[in-house]
Amino acid sequence: MEKFEKKLFKFLAFITEPLSRISFFIVYFYFGTLKIVGASPATPLVKDLFRVTLSGVLDFPTFYAFFTLFEILIGVLFLFPKLTKITFVLFFLHMLMVMSPLVLLGEQIWSEFGVLTIEGQYVLKDLILLSLGLFLLKSNKDSPY
Numbered sequence: 019m020e021k022f023e024k025k026l027f028k029f030l031a032f033i034t035e036p037l038s039r040i041s042f043f044i045v046y047f048y049f050g051t052l053k054i055v056g057a058s059p060a061t062p063l064v065k066d067l068f069r070v071t072l073s074g075v076l077d078f079p080t081f082y083a084f085f086t087l088f089e090i091l092i093g094v095l096f097l098f099p100k101l102t103k104i105t106f107v108l109f110f111l112h113m114l115m116v117m118s119p120l121v122l123l124g125e126q127i128w129s130e131f132g133v134l135t136i137e138g139q140y141v142l143k144d145l146i147l148l149s150l151g152l153f154l155l156k157s158n159k160d161s162p163y
Contacts (some may be wrong), residue, residue, distance in 0.1 A: 021134075025054065029103075031127070034157075035099070035154065035157060038153070038154050039096045039097055039099070039152055039154070040097070041150075042092075042093060042096035042151075042154075043094065043096050043097050044093075045093070045147070046089050046090065046092050046093025046094075047093040049089060050086050050089035050090035050093065051090070052054075053082065053085070053089070055087040059140075060137075060140060061082075063123070063126065063137050063140070063141075064082065064085065065078060065117060065130050066123055066126060067118065067119055067122060068081055070122055070123070071118075071122070078149045085115075088112065089109070089112065091108070092101060092105065092108050092109055092112055095108065096109075099158065102158045104154065104156070106151065106155050108134070110151075113144060113151070115142065115145070115149050116144050117139070117141060117144050117145075117148075118140070119138075119141050120141055120142075127141060
């Protein structure tokens with residue numbers, strides 16, 4: 019059994035980072051593509067967040083186009099380990115944006131104290147992405163830790 023565990027953990031050590039990077043790519047590319055084709059269920063939430071944050075700075079269609087390309091770019095960058103540092107700068111900026119409705123759009127995120135709406139659950143799942151992102155950043159071979 020010990021021999022099996024050793025082989026298993028060696029295999030997991032080998033595959034975890036590439037699999038995580040591919041997973042990030044799939045998620046970011048998929049959600050970005052949904053926005054391109056006008057099928058994203060998050061669009062109303064993005065519109066409302068835009069309204070309370072950036073509506074005086076630029077128009078929504080321009081913002082949405084850039085935001086969509088930004089998401090797809092992050093997904094693609096995850097595929098390149100040598101670009102980890104820039105990927106994570108963009109990733110953490112994205113996380114700040116997509117998790118900000120928890121604070122800025124409380125009425126759409128919480129149906130009552132402690133109970134999330136479906137939109138809130140959509141935002142909350144980003145904690146998983148954030149945690150996996152932190153793990154990838156820490157485990158990157160260029161990391162000093």
